[in-house]
Amino acid sequence: NAGVMQNPRHLVRRRGQEARLRCSPVKGHSHVYWYRQLPEEGLKFMVYLQKENIIDESGMPKERFSAEFPKEGPSILRIQQVVRGDSAAYFCASSQGRGQPQHFGDGTRLSIL
Amino acid sequence: EDQVTQSPEALRLQEGESSSLNCSYTVSGLRGLFWYRQDPGKGPEFLFTLYSAGEEKEKERLKATLTKKESFLHITAPKPEDSATYLCAVQAEDSNYQLIWGAGTKLIIKP
Numbered sequence: 154n155a156g157v158m159q160n161p162r163h164l165v166r167r168r169g170q171e172a173r174l175r176c177s178p179v180k181g182h183s184h185v186y187w188y189r190q191l192p193e194e195g196l197k198f199m200v201y202l203q204k205e206n207i208i209d210e211s212g213m214p215k216e217r218f219s220a221e222f223p224k225e226g227p228s229i230l231r232i233q234q235v236v237r238g239d240s241a242a243y244f245c246a247s248s249q250g251r252g253q254p255q256h257f258g259d260g261t262r263l264s265i266l
Numbered sequence: 267e268d269q270v271t272q273s274p275e276a277l278r279l280q281e282g283e284s285s286s287l288n289c290s291y292t293v294s295g296l297r298g299l300f301w302y303r304q305d306p307g308k309g310p311e312f313l314f315t316l317y318s319a320g321e322e323k324e325k326e327r328l329k330a331t332l333t334k335k336e337s338f339l340h341i342t343a344p345k346p347e348d349s350a351t352y353l354c355a356v357q358a359e360d361s362n363y364q365l366i367w368g369a370g371t372k373l374i375i376k377p
Contacts, residue, residue: 157309186365195353195367196310209364244309251363252297257309 155180157258159245165264166235174230174261178247185228186246186255187213187220196244202228232263240265268293268358272368279344279375287339287352287371295359299337301330302353304370310353344375 158177166172178185187199198212202222213220217235222228232239242262246255269292279285291299298317302310314323316332323330327348329340339352351372355365 159309193369195369196355196365197367198364201364211364246309252357254300254312254315255365256312257302259307259309 157245157247157256159258159261161261162259163262163264165266167266168236169234172232172235172239172263174232174243174245174263176228176230176245176247176258178228178245179249179256182247182249182256184248184250184253185222186248187228187230188244188246190242190244190260199230199243235263235265237265239263268356268361268366270354270356270366270368272352272354272371274371275369276372277374279341279373281345281375281377282343284340284342284344286341287373289337289339289354289368290335291337291354291356291366292335293356293358293366297357297359297361297363299332300355300357300365301337301339302355304351304353341373344373346375346377349373349375 160175183204185202188196190196200213200220201209205224217233219231242260244257244260246257248255271290273288298315300315301313304310314330319334321332327342331338351370353370354368
């Protein structure tokens with residue numbers, strides 16, 4: 154009974170490199186959400202995807218960030234040309250449908266050197 | 267602007283000492299209010315969903331209630347394993363099912 158799986162759990166990148174964060178939702182869930190969390194701060198919505206479609210990307214910076222949820226395989230959050238300010242914990246959640254409770258993975262902690 | 271405020275920021279209790287956490291919200295129309303628990307280094311764990319004023323949900327030592335302006339998470343006779351950060355999130359009717367999160371209440375239960 155696997156929950157949301159995120160990998161890697163920890164990712165270290167140098168400034169200017171690319172970061173790829175992967176998320177496999179709960180089996181049977183077709184809705185995926187990405188959030189960012191800074192220490193001592195609340196979760197900030199980034200993007201909401203359904204299989205092969207971006208539903209809402211209003212919380213995601215227009216430059217350097219992109220997300221996808223292909224028909225087959227995990228959802229990917231991609232950050233190009235990372236900067237120090239991208240250091241944070243990135244959480245993925247999935248739900249069975251719109252308005253249903255979201256279930257979270259344990260996050261990817263991204264550190265930028 | 268839609269907003270969620272949780273209080274207190276931190277709460278220290280003795281084991282067995284009951285208390286309540288507050289989540290105040292301002293949204294144009296509430297679709298749902300969600301409570302989560304988050305342990306250090308982990309993702310939020312879903313606890314409850316409340317949809318309408320007057321609704322209550324219970325799970326072990328936790329009970330969540332909802333009014334038109336706020337929700338309370340009551341914790342009865344807590345144990346040290348209840349120590350965690352408790353997060354509240356709301357979904358507004360005019361949102362694209364996006365959750366708006368409070369900053370959380372850090373609960374510490376001392377044995």
